[in-house]
Amino acid sequence: MKRLLVAIGCVLSLSFAAYAEPAKAPAAPDAKPAVAAPATAPAATVAPATDAAKVAAPAPAKPAEEKKATLKANPKVTIPIFLAIIGATMAVVVWSAKQTKSAADFYTAGGGITGTQNGWAIAGDYMSAASFLGISGMISLYGYDGFMYSVGWLVAYITVLLIVAEPCRNAGKYTLGDILSFRTSPKPVRAVAAISTVAVSTFYLTAQMVGAGKLMQLLLGVPYKTAIIGVGILMVGYVVFGGMTATTWVQIIKAGLLMTGAFLLSVLVSIKSGFSPLQFFTDIATNQNIIDHVKLLPIYLKESAAGTATADAGQRFLEPGLFLTNPLDQISLGMALVLGTAGMPHILMRFFTVPTAQAARKSVIVAMFIIGSFYILTTLLGFGAAIHLSPQGIKQVDAGGNMAAMMLAKQMGGEFSPFLGDLLLAFLCAVAFATILAVVSGLVLAASAAIAHDIYVNVIKDGHADQKEQVFAARATSFIVGACGILIGIAAEKQNVAHLVALAFAVASSGNLPVVVMSLFWKKFNTAGVIAGLVVGTIASVGLVMVSPNMTYPDKVADNAKMAYTKLEKEIAEGKVKPEAMEKTLKTIEAKKAEEVKNRGGKSMLGLSKPLFTLKNPGILSIPLGFIAAILATLMFPCKKAEEMWDEIYVRQNTGLGMAKAIDH
Amino acid sequence: MAEQTYNWSAIAKNPKFIELHHKKTAFLFGWWIFSTIYYFLLPIGAAYAPGLFKIQILGRINFGYLFALSQFFVSWGLAMYYAHVANKDFDRLTRELVNELQ
Numbered sequence: 001m002k003r004l005l006v007a008i009g010c011v012l013s014l015s016f017a018a019y020a021e022p023a024k025a026p027a028a029p030d031a032k033p034a035v036a037a038p039a040t041a042p043a044a045t046v047a048p049a050t051d052a053a054k055v056a057a058p059a060p061a062k063p064a065e066e067k068k069a070t071l072k073a074n075p076k077v078t079i080p081i082f083l084a085i086i087g088a089t090m091a092v093v094v095w096s097a098k099q100t101k102s103a104a105d106f107y108t109a110g111g112g113i114t115g116t117q118n119g120w121a122i123a124g125d126y127m128s129a130a131s132f133l134g135i136s137g138m139i140s141l142y143g144y145d146g147f148m149y150s151v152g153w154l155v156a157y158i159t160v161l162l163i164v165a166e167p168c169r170n171a172g173k174y175t176l177g178d179i180l181s182f183r184t185s186p187k188p189v190r191a192v193a194a195i196s197t198v199a200v201s202t203f204y205l206t207a208q209m210v211g212a213g214k215l216m217q218l219l220l221g222v223p224y225k226t227a228i229i230g231v232g233i234l235m236v237g238y239v240v241f242g243g244m245t246a247t248t249w250v251q252i253i254k255a256g257l258l259m260t261g262a263f264l265l266s267v268l269v270s271i272k273s274g275f276s277p278l279q280f281f282t283d284i285a286t287n288q289n290i291i292d293h294v295k296l297l298p299i300y301l302k303e304s305a306a307g308t309a310t311a312d313a314g315q316r317f318l319e320p321g322l323f324l325t326n327p328l329d330q331i332s333l334g335m336a337l338v339l340g341t342a343g344m345p346h347i348l349m350r351f352f353t354v355p356t357a358q359a360a361r362k363s364v365i366v367a368m369f370i371i372g373s374f375y376i377l378t379t380l381l382g383f384g385a386a387i388h389l390s391p392q393g394i395k396q397v398d399a400g401g402n403m404a405a406m407m408l409a410k411q412m413g414g415e416f417s418p419f420l421g422d423l424l425l426a427f428l429c430a431v432a433f434a435t436i437l438a439v440v441s442g443l444v445l446a447a448s449a450a451i452a453h454d455i456y457v458n459v460i461k462d463g464h465a466d467q468k469e470q471v472f473a474a475r476a477t478s479f480i481v482g483a484c485g486i487l488i489g490i491a492a493e494k495q496n497v498a499h500l501v502a503l504a505f506a507v508a509s510s511g512n513l514p515v516v517v518m519s520l521f522w523k524k525f526n527t528a529g530v531i532a533g534l535v536v537g538t539i540a541s542v543g544l545v546m547v548s549p550n551m552t553y554p555d556k557v558a559d560n561a562k563m564a565y566t567k568l569e570k571e572i573a574e575g576k577v578k579p580e581a582m583e584k585t586l587k588t589i590e591a592k593k594a595e596e597v598k599n600r601g602g603k604s605m606l607g608l609s610k611p612l613f614t615l616k617n618p619g620i621l622s623i624p625l626g627f628i629a630a631i632l633a634t635l636m637f638p639c640k641k642a643e644e645m646w647d648e649i650y651v652r653q654n655t656g657l658g659m660a661k662a663i664d665h
Numbered sequence: 666m667a668e669q670t671y672n673w674s675a676i677a678k679n680p681k682f683i684e685l686h687h688k689k690t691a692f693l694f695g696w697w698i699f700s701t702i703y704y705f706l707l708p709i710g711a712a713y714a715p716g717l718f719k720i721q722i723l724g725r726i727n728f729g730y731l732f733a734l735s736q737f738f739v740s741w742g743l744a745m746y747y748a749h750v751a752n753k754d755f756d757r758l759t760r761e762l763v764n765e766l767q
Contacts (some may be wrong), residue, residue: 144729148711151736155704158740161747162697281725311719319719320711320729327712334708338701361751365744372737648673654685655759657671657766 071397071407073219073429074422081430085257086234089250089437093238096245103457103470106243107174107449108352113248115359119366122350124251125442126153126341126367127258127374129211129435130501135375136408137401139382141293141391143284143317145324146382150375152334154368156341161364164342167520167653169351169360175446176345176512177454180519183645184527190454192534196511197345197450199538202488203504204344205443207497209489212436218398219406219429228489231433235440236482239448240475244353247441254434255370261431262377264424265405268412269384284383285314289390297322317386329615336619340505343512346446357656381405388412406432444485448477499550502617506545510622511537514630520653525634526642532633537626544618549611554602556610557595565592676766685758692750700743707733 100106113121131153138146172178177193209228216227238246273280284290294300294313299322303309311319324330341347351360385394385404388411397403409428414421452473457465465473515533518525545551568589571577577585603609613621652658676682711718711729718729 144733147730148707148733151707151733152704154737155700155740158700158743159697161744162693162700277726278724281730285725315721315725315727318725318727318730320715324708324711327708330708330712331705334705338704358752358756361748365748368741368744372741376734376737647677648671650686651671651673651676651682654682654689655676655763657676657763 071219071403071410071425073425075220077419077422078220078426078429081426082433085253085430085434088253089234089238089246089434092249092253093242093246096242096249099245100241100243101471102467103174103453103474105245106471106474107349107445107453109244109248111353111355113353113359115354115362116366117248117252118350118354118359118363120255120370121248121251121353122347122363122367123370123374124253124255124258124435124438125346125350126371127255127435128208128439129215129432131375131378132258132262132435133215133402133405133432134400136378136381136385137394137398137404138323139379140385140389140394140404141401142323143290143294143383143386144320145322147379148320149324150378152337153341154372154375156338157364157368157371159338159342160347161361161368164348164516164520165351165360165364166357168348168516169354169357170653170656171520171649172348172352174349174352174453175449176348176516177450177458179348180515180530181458182519182649183642184530184639187459189527189530190458192531194450194454194459196507196534196538197454198447199542200345200504200507200512201443201447201450202485203500203507204346205440205447205485206488206492207500207504208436208440208443209485210492210495210497212433212440213489213493215402215432215436218403219432224493225490228486231436231440232482232486232489234437235444235485236479238437238441239444239478239482243474244445247438247445248353250434250441251438254431254438257427257431257434259370259374261409261424261428262374262381265384265409265412265428266377266380269380269388269408272384272388280380280383281318283387284317285312287314287387287390289392290314290317290386293317293386293391294322299325326615328620329617332615332617332620335623336502336505336509336617338509339513339619339623340509343508343516344504345450345508345512346442348516349442349446349449381408384408384412440485444478444481448474448481451481452477496552499545499548499616502550503542503545506541506618506622507538509619510541510626511535514623514626518630518634520649522634523643523646523650524638525630526637526639528637528639529630529634533626533630536629537622540625541618541622544613544615544622546606547608547612548616548618549614550616551604551606551608551611553604553608553610554599558597558599558602561592561595561599565589565596568592671766676762679762679765681758681762681765685755685762688758689755692747696743696747700740703739704736707736 096109099110102110104110131150135146135150138149140146168179171182175193176197177190180193181189209231212231213224213228216222216231217224220227222230238250242249270280273283291313294316295304300309300313300316309316316322350363354360354363382404385408389404389407391401394401394404394407397407406425406428409424410421412421413424452470456473456477457463457470461469511534514537515525515530518529518533565588568577568585572582572585601609615621710732718727718732720728722728722731
């Protein structure tokens, strides 16, 4: 097995080296920002996907001779750093492969992770490329709203800490199904829980995979498919050979690198304003580029036209409402975040890796400090990027602002020496790569645990499978799940996957969380309640997303195309287009017209011409539905056995008595 | 791995367990509700009380920014407070109960 791992490592290193070469070619950075925007920042664009698209739409209208700002990684610096990170994680896999003998080793690292380690791993699992790149980008383009957006991601952990972490550690073994099936009919409950877990993981995984592909394409010029296959093979390697031990250490390494990178950059930004927050905010509010940028935002235009603009444009950047304009959608998103995080199967699974409830508690607290510090640092990164790079420049590289942190690294380091700029950029690229690997590995593990442990071992084999068979099943399903992840990632290249993250959080908050909470805290809760809660919560949230503005509505696409070409035609009529750009502009007009014709009168996937449900986040409706369904079904089909077993689960979750022994070699 | 069997309903009636359970429930749900309300004041306030959020407090730094920043410190403070209470009270009660049973 060791030889096989080394061989995989070599092949990957070679393929990276080979594909990094074309990055030098001038054509490489010609990525399509409008497409990359929603994909590289899946979570950050949960709410704003269409707004970002709107902003991006007029981009082709820019005169051709205007130089596009580009972001190029220097392969001479980048490749060694990439190889070092892949090498370090490979070493972890080889080491942990030796330790993985039982199913408990595979799913929970034998319960032998300490609270602090687990805290770093949770932080690593949670700070996806979306938070890291997307939030700093949102702040750099929309100021205050970007920062406000990041708050919910931390507050979500209060729910995890107070409500689920410790009871889960005491009540469960490997998966969500273990907790839910404790005093209910195990087979149907496990099957439904496994389906929900696989659904949530797949939505999240697909969004991450597509984001990974686009990011690697944009940064290194690696072709999309190669990037997905590379990430996919590494991810499958980590999970299949190293199980939870390797996955945990990849997450810890990544969280450490990410914090280092964010901290270094923040220090560089702070130096610029003399480490004075007051100066920093004055710099933001008086920056001419930011003022120009805000003046052109639709909301500010509207406000000044209506005479309601109370602040100057620079100060307006520090006030709410430039981006998140629908309060109900905002609140709905907050609900999905706060309740969904605690229902995410890959987060729940992390509590089974520690030996005691105390360690579970400690790990959440450690994670909260890391995640919180990180989000506070993103303020410095986001606003710093807006000051030193200008929102206009950031938008040119990527319309969604996802490259703001990367550009900032190159710029800030470059002020000392070009080499330092390249080095910092290469470091951040590698961090982004490690981030994606860590997050996808965790998701693959959660999905394969649901299939192998819940469905194969407990439903099909009635729990009668020896350790060897269980480990084999776990490895085999991880391989299959990983392979499916790669295929889905390739197939979804052209899709707008932003809504998938909304879906993952919606299902976790409306399906998983209500049933977890009631299993732990309601005496009467039973089989009927679990199944009704999971099914109704999941169907309601998926259904609402399908009819929400997250989907593509061809008529809307047609309208946007029409707006774009009308604007271009007007520019030509006004003589604003330079002769040398004329041909290109005419071509764009042709393309937009064709796009309009193609889409006009079309229907969305569900045959709708416009969204039925106007919020992008269904939580505000689907979460109560999940709870109500679970409660009604429980009351309608009372179950004596479930009530009789209540004492046991309640005493267990509070005291840890009779806890599944983590280590049973 | 032969698990020791316990008389669960007897433990559930143990006064120590009842004390633990009451203390925990009150603390956990009380503070959870507090933190949730505090969090939702941010999006609700930003949407419905923009005037308040715009008030500049320190130089160019406004109330809205400080309020958003306070969310981090309130969450951290609550986490630390919970850790303190849990380590001191809940864990001690649990230990006493478990010792009594063994």
